[in-house]
Amino acid sequence: MTDYPAAGPVTLATNLADYPVTRALKSGAVKSELVNFDFCGPKIANQGFKPMVREGKFDAGELAIVTFLQAKVYGKPLTLLPAVVMARGQHHTINYNVARGPLAPKDIEGKRFGSRSYSVTTGVWVRGILKDEYGVDSSKVTWCTTDDGHLAEYQDPANVERLPAGSNVEKMLIEGELDGAILGGDLPDEPRVAHLIPEPQKVAEAWSKKHGMVPINHLFVVRSDLARQRPDVVREIFRVLKESKAQGVLSGGIDPVPFGVENNRKALETIIRYSYEQKIIPRLFTVDELFDDVTRDLV
Structure with missing residues (x-):
């Protein structure tokens, strides 16, 4: 106290x-x-x-x-x-490796996507939006993480895989070791990486207008x-x-x-x-x- x-x-x-x-x-x-x-x-x-x-x-x-x-x-x-x-807006944060083939949002089921941690707020928003707007079942995606969550007591669900120490999600995405990733910042300046949701800024603005938030x-x-x-x-x-x-x-x-x-x-x-x-x-x-x-x- x-x-x-x-x-x-x-x-x-x-x-x-x-x-x-x-x-x-x-x-x-x-x-x-x-x-x-x-x-x-x-x-x-x-x-x-x-x-x-x-x-x-x-x-x-x-x-x-x-x-x-x-x-x-x-x-x-x-x-x-x-x-x-x-x-x-969160739509711009989920990306995929185009060299592994084209992906629409629903196609990520069965794929391996990276994220810093499973419980990061951006990831929760993105997965929720993908479910509500595109019918994606995120439990069918393997989420590959480099860090645990902020709360020591929390245990990730079974579809979360911890990557080896020292792994870099962005690098793994670019090199095709992952199908895609949720990245907190801007899209990497790399032709092998593209937004999963086309025109994400426009779509995010429309989403906010639709939902009022x-x-x-x-x-x-x-x-x-x-x-x-x-x-x-x-x-x-x-x-x-x-x-x-x-x-x-x-x-x-x-x-x-x-x-x-x-x-x-x-x-x-x-x-x-x-x-x-x-x-x-x-x-x-x-x-x-x-x-x-x-x-x-x-x-």
Whole structure:
């Protein structure tokens, strides 16, 4: 248990990357008299997710939504705020080796596809979209991974194969050792690799318009000790995040980083369902049970 000051300002060890929604906060353009953010996380924020859920390393910061769902399953003392800091279309992240022959989405059943880990949030979104939009049964794909998930307690399902230590998924994809792969970044500059879903940006935009949401990657979380002891601090964190967002995110169209439970309900319901269907979590959560009595009412 971590004890925080009963009143007055607090300093919070925080893992948070630079995004349009966070830039004003991190630059100091948005300030708080109650919260001092010590931005001490790694340069690549997702490298702090495993220490956060396994060691309780940070007081606050961003966390992948699927990692949070698993953390809740295993009783990790983290409290979710309805504040999205990173979201994006996911259709561009799944690719295949064209030298092994043409592939349509449904054709990946029976194939070997690489991914950093099975439970990575991008992968969960992609597999869910492939199921809903293209009828793909991802349990019939062998998912070849280089890393375990963020939660030590989680065991991958039977259709997940751990690659030998030192394996590089992108290299294996290019060299034809894998049929395809989910890659977090842009398509490699390599003629042997192509998007599984043609015109993925256009398709992703149409998907978001159809469903009224952008797939959530990361939201803000705090230690549950902080949430219990200092709800005023949690409200202040939400306030400054919201102010920072207002300075960095253009309005109009579908909000890519919604704040508030209701604005995130549909996306959260979807990623909960995808996580359950893919054996990432053992039961379906309701959206409301992801939040506590304070964070549930933040708007």
